[in-house]
Amino acid sequence: MKKITFLLLCIVIVACQKKDATVVSDQKVQSVTKYAIGFSIQYQGNAKLVEVTYPFQGATSGYKYLLVPKGDSIPTHDADVKIIRTPITSIVCTSTTHIPMLDYLEESDKLIGFPSLDYISSTKTRLRIDSGKVQELGMDKGMNIEMLAMLKPDVVMGYTMSSDLGQFKKIEELNIPVILNAEYLEKHPLGRAEWIKFMAAFFNKEKEADSIFQVIEKQYNGTKALADKVTTKPTVLSGIVYGDTWFLPGGKNYAARLFEDAGCHYLWSDDASNGYLELSFESVYEKAHGADLWIGVASYSSLDEIIKADHRYGNFKPLKQKQVYTYDARKGAKGGSEYLELGYLRPDIVLQDLVKIAHPELLPDYSLYFHKHLE
Numbered sequence: 001m002k003k004i005t006f007l008l009l010c011i012v013i014v015a016c017q018k019k020d021a022t023v024v025s026d027q028k029v030q031s032v033t034k035y036a037i038g039f040s041i042q043y044q045g046n047a048k049l050v051e052v053t054y055p056f057q058g059a060t061s062g063y064k065y066l067l068v069p070k071g072d073s074i075p076t077h078d079a080d081v082k083i084i085r086t087p088i089t090s091i092v093c094t095s096t097t098h099i100p101m102l103d104y105l106e107e108s109d110k111l112i113g114f115p116s117l118d119y120i121s122s123t124k125t126r127l128r129i130d131s132g133k134v135q136e137l138g139m140d141k142g143m144n145i146e147m148l149a150m151l152k153p154d155v156v157m158g159y160t161m162s163s164d165l166g167q168f169k170k171i172e173e174l175n176i177p178v179i180l181n182a183e184y185l186e187k188h189p190l191g192r193a194e195w196i197k198f199m200a201a202f203f204n205k206e207k208e209a210d211s212i213f214q215v216i217e218k219q220y221n222g223t224k225a226l227a228d229k230v231t232t233k234p235t236v237l238s239g240i241v242y243g244d245t246w247f248l249p250g251g252k253n254y255a256a257r258l259f260e261d262a263g264c265h266y267l268w269s270d271d272a273s274n275g276y277l278e279l280s281f282e283s284v285y286e287k288a289h290g291a292d293l294w295i296g297v298a299s300y301s302s303l304d305e306i307i308k309a310d311h312r313y314g315n316f317k318p319l320k321q322k323q324v325y326t327y328d329a330r331k332g333a334k335g336g337s338e339y340l341e342l343g344y345l346r347p348d349i350v351l352q353d354l355v356k357i358a359h360p361e362l363l364p365d366y367s368l369y370f371h372k373h374l375e
Contacts, residue, residue, distance in 0.1 A: 034217070035191035038182045039198050041206075047075050048086075050201055055180045056160050057275070063180050067201060082177050087204045088154035092137065096341040097183060098157055099125055101199040104212050104345065110203075113151050115139045121332025121341045143167050149174050155202065157181050187274050189254050189261075189347030190217055196345060220261075220348040226362045227263035227355050234292035234358050236264045237284070237318065239276075240300070241310060246284045247276050255296070258347065262354035267291060281312060293357065294318035295325045295371070303374050322375065325357055329372035339370040 033040070042049040048067040055062055064081045068074050074083055092113035093099065099122045102108045108124045113135045120126060128134050135151060138144045148156070148171060156178045158168050168178040179202070183195040193216050200209030236259050239248030249255040251271030259266040267288050271277065294316065300306045303324060307314045318324055327350075330338035343350050353371040356363045 033191075033194055033197065035188045036183075036186055036194040036197075037191065038185055039195070041197070041201055044075070046072055048201055049081070050198070052180050052182055054185060055182045056162055057185065059163070065177070065179060069204075084155060084177055084179070084202065086202055088202045090151070090153045091202075092148065092151065092153045092156045094156070094158045095181070096120060096336065097344045098181065098199070100342045100345040101196045104196060105200055105203060105205050105208055107203050107205070109133075112153055113137050113148060115143060118334035119332075119336040119341075120334075121330070121336040121338045126333050141167060145170050145174070148176070152176070155179050157199075159184065183344065185274075187252055187254055187257065189258055189344075189350070190220055192254060192344045193217075193347055216346060216348050220351055223348065223351045223355055223363075224261045227261060227351075227359060230263040230359055230362075233263055233265040235288075235290070236266045236358075237288040237291040237294045237316070238266070238296040239284075240296075240298045241281055244280075245278045246281055247278055248284070250275050250277050254347075258351055258354055259295075262351055262358050264293070264354065264358050281310075285312070285315070289315060290317050292318065293323050293325070295327070295354070295357065297324060297326050297374070299328055300326060301328075301374070306374075322373075324374045325371045326374055327353075327370050329368065329370055343370055 038052060038054045040051050040053060042051075046069050050065045050067060051062055053062040064078070065084050066075070066077050066081045067084050067086045070085045077083070089110060090112050091110050093102070093111060094115055096119050099111070099120055102111055103122055103124050108122070108128065111125060111128065111134055114120060115137055116139055117129050117134060117136045120129065125134065135147060137148055145167065153176060156168070156171055156176055158178055159181050160168070165178075172178050181195065181198065183192045186192045186195070194213055196213055197206060197209045200206050238255065239246055248268065250273030251266070251269045252274040253276065256266045256269055260269065268277065297306060300309070303319060303322065306319065306324070313319055327339045327343070328337050332338060349369050352363060352366055353368050356366050356368055357371060
């Protein structure tokens with residue numbers, strides 16, 4: 001089934017490349033997103049007003065970018081709008097989740113810089129890294145601003161957890177536009193995937209992005225429809241302890257939605273938060289020691305490794321019954337997690353994994369892709 005999926009995407013991309021460019025009238029046209037709520041695209045003539053409406057948790061205002069074709073005059077705009085000339089020909093990204101978007105849009109060759117190259121798993125991008133075409137820039141406050149200035153990218157695509165933009169302010173002082181990508185705040189898995197349309201706007205590849213997303217959406221909803229028919233739902237525990245705190249998805253987190261859509265009962269589904277919960281080991285044990293499945297155990301690669309980290313884990317039913325799964329089955333050449341890179345663009349594959357784990361009879365011929373059963 002995976003081979004068919006990737007073949008379909010290839011066919012879609014090739015077909016889209018043969019289509020003529022989008023012609024937009026002088027009237028304002030709103031680009032439609034079906035699941036994503038964190039951005040909007042509005043067309044006027046050949047220009048596009050892209051707005052990130054909710055850039056970080058608790059934000060009360062967003063950011064606007066006016067995308068103007070190279071050679072066109074710049075339309076009248078508000079003072080808080082940043083001008084971006086399109087299509088962009090070079091980009092620095094700051095999250096591995098941005099990389100698959102470039103790959104699927106066939107714009108991987110535009111990436112010229114990234115904070116830490118070892119985190120990147122993409123085979124296509126690793127070839128560019130090995131050829132010396134992508135510069136390592138350093139993480140967060142350690143980012144080499146001087147090196148970035150020498151690269152002169154058309155844009156830097158970043159993300160922020162708060163109103164403190166830190167290094168991004170310094171970058172903009174160099175007249176390098178910073179675009180904030182807030183995909184991580186989307187509650188629906190398909191909402192995160194739909195941010196490929198956001199990335200595409202800067203390359204004038206909206207048609208390609210729309211077609212790619214339709215394939216992902218169709219497969220996701222098809223798998224969900226299978227799971228919707230089940231009458232028995234296994235209970236699910238997730239997360240692991242860091243320090244003295246157990247971190248696990250909130251009840252409205254995208255991961256919780258994936259469990260629900262896979263026909264599972266996530267034990268914290270009644271929680272109202274969309275971030276991550278920070279709980280004591282004791283409270284998690286009280287609620288979840290009898291769970292049927294334990295899915296998502298960070299970087300642990302065996303049951304023995306989990307028990308050695310904390311012998312108390314051995315008292316959980318899913319560990320006793322060997323029903324523990326990691327999402328870290330696939331690693332890049334330098335150890336980067338493919339799930340943490342490609343998984344957010346391909347929730348359809350993640351959902352297939354979860355359905356295979358929870359209800360294997362529904363997908364008898366499917367093999368796990370991101371997830372792995374631990375022994």
